Amino acid sequence: MSLKIKLKKSFSEFQLNAEWEIGKEIGVIFGYSGAGKSLTLRMIAGLLKPDEGSISAQDMVFFEHSKKINFPPQKRRIGYVFQDSSLFPHFSVAENIRYGMREINGKAGEDEVHRLAAAFEIEDLLGKFPKEISGGQKQRVAFARALIGNPVALLLDEPFSALDNPTRSKMRHFLREVQAKFPIPIVVVTHDVFEAYSLAEKLIVYSDGRVVQTGSPAEVFGNPENLQVKALVNVEELCRCSIFKHRK
Secondary structure: OOEEEEEEEEEOOEEEEEEEEEOOOEEEEEOOOOOOHHHHHHHHHOOOOOOEEEEEEOOEEEEEHHHOEEOOHHHOOEEEEOOOOOOOOOOOHHHHHHOOOOOOOHHHHHHHHHHHHHHOOOHHHOOOOHHHOOHHHHHHHHHHHHHOOOOOEEEEEOOOOOOOHHHHHHHHHHHHHHHHHOOOOEEEEEOOHHHHHHHOOEEEEEEOOEEEEEEOHHHHHHOOOOHHHHHHOOHHHHHHOOOOOOOO
16 A cells, blocks of 8 residues: 655645655655645645646546546545634534544444554543643544545654653554554654654655655655755754654
8 A cells, every 4th residue: 555646736826746655554744844845735635736646546547637637525435634623613522523434334344443542542531621631642533534535645743842842752652553553554644853753653744845865764864865855854962852863
């Protein structure tokens, strides 16, 4: 199973031209703000149409400019978790999770909600509302909602940036647990150097709308291919925090 993209999109003062592929792993798109990271996720999800290119996952083509294929978001089976979790405030936790279901109804649907809640350790929160739970719990609910539709890929747009540092650390461990339970391509967007190194199995470095280097964290951080990448991957700072030697 893999997620493969080749995208071109022109904006007034910016051009996105990106091509990469990941398998059943955590791929981290890393780069400065404005490099095109979140725009890439929006195009994969079908929220923004590329000018050219293709998007496919698990042998399903969601977008192919040359063949005029462009599936709407609800037909792409792509899970999406936003920076602020984007839960519906007037829905309970159970209702928020259920919202992610596409074709599961009745008792089977309820069973699936409870299965996901158990997997994310939020069963005791099902009757609560978003204002009654913590930031980390909200993100767990958002993950459950994104995965209940059995997606072929999961997109995470800076999912932990609004959390405090201790909670962020816990959620990074949580993401690896998610990957173990749901072996699908997972794409994480971040501009945080520590998060990029500690989470990525494949690192995709963006600069000014282009992919400037890909590889494992050790390859990219240990051997940046150009000055753009070298400026992004501050190895000295990582060494001071010991994360370079001990990924947590």
